[in-house]
Amino acid sequence: MLRLEGITAGYGHTVILEGVDLSLPPGGLLAVLGRNGVGKSTLMKTIVGQTRIRQGDIRFGGETITGQASYRRSRMGIGYVPQTRDVFPSLTVEENLRIAARPGKWDLDGVFEVFPNLAARRDNKGTEISGGEQQMLSIGRALMGNPSLLLLDEPMEGLAPVIVEQLLDSFRTLRADGDLAIILVEQYVNLALDFSPVTIVLDRGRVVFAGESERLRQDQDLMADLIGAGGASKAKH
Numbered sequence: 001m002l003r004l005e006g007i008t009a010g011y012g013h014t015v016i017l018e019g020v021d022l023s024l025p026p027g028g029l030l031a032v033l034g035r036n037g038v039g040k041s042t043l044m045k046t047i048v049g050q051t052r053i054r055q056g057d058i059r060f061g062g063e064t065i066t067g068q069a070s071y072r073r074s075r076m077g078i079g080y081v082p083q084t085r086d087v088f089p090s091l092t093v094e095e096n097l098r099i100a101a102r103p104g105k106w107d108l109d110g111v112f113e114v115f116p117n118l119a120a121r122r123d124n125k126g127t128e129i130s131g132g133e134q135q136m137l138s139i140g141r142a143l144m145g146n147p148s149l150l151l152l153d154e155p156m157e158g159l160a161p162v163i164v165e166q167l168l169d170s171f172r173t174l175r176a177d178g179d180l181a182i183i184l185v186e187q188y189v190n191l192a193l194d195f196s197p198v199t200i201v202l203d204r205g206r207v208v209f210a211g212e213s214e215r216l217r218q219d220q221d222l223m224a225d226l227i228g229a230g231g232a233s234k235a236k237h
């Protein structure tokens with residue numbers, strides 16, 4: 001459903017990603033790992049159309065989307081939860097969700113079922129909820145758009161362990177859905193490897209590993225080499 005072929009992309013004159021290949025079947029899962037600053041967020045932004053693509057092709061659902069505007073990609077079914085949470089502070093939780101709605105199986109009730117915290121906070125403004133609830137709302141907003149592909153950029157970052165557990169539960173629910181393809185960018189290595197059977201590792205804008213998550217997990221030397229000490233220290237989570 002999603003295929004990147006030889007993607008070289010960046011911002012203005014700066015090239016960040018070089019020759020990135022990637023493919024994901026419908027309903028597929030992919031974890032994206034790599035040290036800070038290697039281009040993980042740039043990869044997500046490239047898929048949604050927020051970078052300058054210099055070479056290569058992106059196909060989604062059989063169509064080339066390489067030159068398509070962001071809003072068109074979103075309409076085509078690419079849901080994006082950026083690393084900076086995407087919430088309107090002056091709107092209530094319910095309003096935030098309703099304005100993101102597009103026809104499909106996901107609706108307000110469905111999102112509240114996956115994120116009961118949000119149901120309890122439906123009349124609170126975006127500013128009045130916790131960081132964890134903002135993250136849930138950001139994901140809820142993406143789901144309201146009824147995507148067939150969901151991009152999650154470090155959703156656990158900066159959240160308390162109890163909230164991380166709740167988010168993990170909700171991700172399991174989403175994964176069980178089966179129709180929704182998910183790309184998860186994660187700093188917490190084991191969490192990412194648990195989530196998805198397939199992983200890619202980026203290093204300085206290039207794909208340096210693409211394969212079974214289990215292979216990476218069982219090769220600690222390779223993992224240390226690709227992800228480094230920072231990754232290893234976070235591997236416990």
Ligand SMILES: Nc1ncnc2c1ncn2[C@@H]1O[C@H](COP(=O)(O)OP(=O)(O)O)[C@@H](O)[C@H]1O
Pocket residue numbers: 011014016034035036037038039040041042043
């Ligand atoms: N809007 C931007 N303009 C120019 N350079 C950027 C921009 N956003 C990120 N970068 C640079 O791109 C590189 C990769 O960043 P990023 O994709 O955010 O990495 P990661 O998500 O893996 O930490 C970094 O060197 C960063 O400074």
Ligand SMILES: [Mg+2]
Pocket residue numbers: 040041042083153154
């Ligand atoms: Mg990032």
